[in-house]
Amino acid sequence: MALLSTFSYVRAQEVYLEDDDSLSVDSMSMDTLSVRSQTLPWHLAVKEELDRMLQADMFSTSQVGMMVYDLDADSVLYAHGERQLLRPASTMKVLTAIAAIDKLGGSYQFKTELCYTGEVSERTLHGNIYCVGGFDPRFNNDDMRAFVEGVRKMGVDTIRGYIYADKSMKDSDLAGEGWCWDDDNPVLSPLLIGRKDMFVERFIRELSEAGIVVEANISERQRPDDAFCIVSRFHTIDQVLMKMLKESDNLYAESMFYQLAAATGNRPAKASHAASVIERLITKVGLNPRRYRIADGSGLSLYNYLSAEVEVALLRYAFRNNNIYLHLHPALPEAGVDGTLRSRMKGTFTRGNVFAKTGTVTGVSSLAGYCTAANGHRLAFSIINQGVMHASNARRFQDRVCTLICQP
Numbered sequence: 001m002a003l004l005s006t007f008s009y010v011r012a013q014e015v016y017l018e019d020d021d022s023l024s025v026d027s028m029s030m031d032t033l034s035v036r037s038q039t040l041p042w043h044l045a046v047k048e049e050l051d052r053m054l055q056a057d058m059f060s061t062s063q064v065g066m067m068v069y070d071l072d073a074d075s076v077l078y079a080h081g082e083r084q085l086l087r088p089a090s091t092m093k094v095l096t097a098i099a100a101i102d103k104l105g106g107s108y109q110f111k112t113e114l115c116y117t118g119e120v121s122e123r124t125l126h127g128n129i130y131c132v133g134g135f136d137p138r139f140n141n142d143d144m145r146a147f148v149e150g151v152r153k154m155g156v157d158t159i160r161g162y163i164y165a166d167k168s169m170k171d172s173d174l175a176g177e178g179w180c181w182d183d184d185n186p187v188l189s190p191l192l193i194g195r196k197d198m199f200v201e202r203f204i205r206e207l208s209e210a211g212i213v214v215e216a217n218i219s220e221r222q223r224p225d226d227a228f229c230i231v232s233r234f235h236t237i238d239q240v241l242m243k244m245l246k247e248s249d250n251l252y253a254e255s256m257f258y259q260l261a262a263a264t265g266n267r268p269a270k271a272s273h274a275a276s277v278i279e280r281l282i283t284k285v286g287l288n289p290r291r292y293r294i295a296d297g298s299g300l301s302l303y304n305y306l307s308a309e310v311e312v313a314l315l316r317y318a319f320r321n322n323n324i325y326l327h328l329h330p331a332l333p334e335a336g337v338d339g340t341l342r343s344r345m346k347g348t349f350t351r352g353n354v355f356a357k358t359g360t361v362t363g364v365s366s367l368a369g370y371c372t373a374a375n376g377h378r379l380a381f382s383i384i385n386q387g388v389m390h391a392s393n394a395r396r397f398q399d400r401v402c403t404l405i406c407q408p
Contacts, residue, residue, distance in 0.1 A: 042375065042408075043070075043077055049404055050078050053397070062387035064397075065308040068405055071319050071370075072377040077405070082309040085292070086384040089359030091311060091368040092299030093253045097241055097331070098314045099278045100256045101324045103263055109234040110136035110255065112191070114147045115227040116154075124158040125151075129216070130223040131199055132166040133191030135262075137255040138235040138243075144193060148206045150231035158213040165200045167191050168222040170258050171268045178301035185300065186251035190258070195251060241331040245357055246339035250298040257297025271296060285313040299359055311368045311382035319370070319380060329355055332369050335402070345399050349374070349406040356381075356402075363387055365394035367402075374408035381405070 040048065046068075054064070065081040088095075100108075111134040118127010131147075151159070169190040174197070179185050189197040204214050237256075244252035260277045261269035274297060279289035287310055295301035318324040333339030336351030340358040345351060356369025368382040383401060385394035 042373075046405060047078055050080070050401065053400065053404075054080060056397075058388065058393055058397070061389075062385060062394075064383065064385050066381070066383040066401070067308040067312045068379055068381045068401075069312050069316060070373075070377050071316065071380055077379065079309075082312075082382075083307050084384075085305040085307055086366075086386045087302070087361065087364045088299055088304055088306045088311065088368075088384060089361045089364045089366045090248045090250075090253075090299040091357050091359040091366040091382065091384070092294075092297065092304055092306070093244060093248065093359075094311060094328075094357045094368050095278055095294075095306070095314050096253055096257050096260070096274075096297040097245060097328055098318045098324060099281050100260050101237065101241075101318075101327050102281060102321070103260055103277055104237060106237060106323055106327045108237040108259070110134055110138065110237070110240060110259065112136050112139050112143065112233050113223075113229045114150055114231040115223050115229040117224060117227050118161060120154055120156055123155055124160060125154070125156045126160055128162040128164060129159065130164045130166050130221070130227055131191060131203060132223050132229075133169055133189070133199070135169055135190035135192075135255045135258050136233070136235055137192065137195070137249075137251045138239060139193055139233065143233040144202065144206055146233055147203060147231050148210050148212070151207065151212060152210065154230065156212065158215065159207070160215045161217075162221075163200055163204060163214070163216045163218055164221040164223075165191050165218075166223045167220060168268055169262055171270050173271075176254065176296040176298070176301050177271060178295050178303035180300075180302070183300065186254060186298075188254055188258070192251075238327055238331070241327060245328075245331040246333055248340050248358060250300055253298035254296065260297075281314065281317070282310060285317050287313055299361070306384075308368075308382035308384055311384075312380050315368065315370065315380040315382070319378070329370065332357055344395065345402055347403060349408075350399070350402050353406055354402050359384075360391050363389075365391040365398070367395075367398040371402060371406050373405060379405060 065084040065086050067079045067082040068077040070077045113132040115130040167190050174188050187197050191199040193199045193202045243249045257274045261274035264273045266273045275294040282289040293305040295303035318328050332355040333341035335341045335345035335354035354371040356367050359366035364386050366384040383398045388394045
């Protein structure tokens, strides 16, 4: 489908310069570019200018994989190195989110339960309490107080037995495969309070402060089938998506990843189980999952390898499925407004128009999401810069690409 609107080129004034890793603008005059571009249909003018931008110095020492897809025309607007296998950084979270909404549904809830076995006699529980983790990263002080109140409502002022942490939802690995040991990594425990693996200790302290005597030992064990659950606390998938994508929270992404793993029916759930769900979705969109490597859900791992092509394929899939898109799109950072894009792309054509997930790890900067062109066509895009010494250069390049495809 031909796009007939014309393209008026306005040359950006900034030059990418930072130390020795520079991205410089070539010497072609603005007049020459303007005359040439104004004679071309919009989509050809965009292609010409993107080709020119890729001649910059930074690409002699770094890689870029990118694809821009016109969702309304159902065709590729631009592609360069789109099949190169690159580390996605936090744009991995987009794949995790899409697969999770697709598999779990928009009404899915992250659940933590308080259960017990035994009998209550003379205000004493003779038995065991089980704190059952469902890997809810949002479990907070209010939720903990609800647990304590649940015990009080049983008429209990003394507990004699065991207080168990039930962490059987997932395996015992507290870090992801391929994570750097010196990073500020989240703790992958399914039973967290304040992002720390100290749930039972905190629970006992809260019980004591509420006047409940705890004469109990602490251990780990799976809740038995005959246990009676007295409190369940929930947080919605949308609540987790918002912080996971807007703020690029790695713990929230890994929690989402392990919900996928648990949904396969495997117990304990493992990263490989979640990866298999994403791989099946990759097959569904017509690509070969064996070409890629999925090690975690957040993009922290050095072992993740994806391409711009597969990221765009999943973004296209989400766009075509309202049940996914209605949850995904509002959770993406909005250029110039919020999240990790609040200070980027504040220009007329991009602010409030580009909704995309950022990604940054050492040597990698990425951006993947949606925007609307001046002709009203919705676009999906992925840009992965790898081997960049200064991430700011890559971010400027990504911002220029977005400006170019959004402006008339």
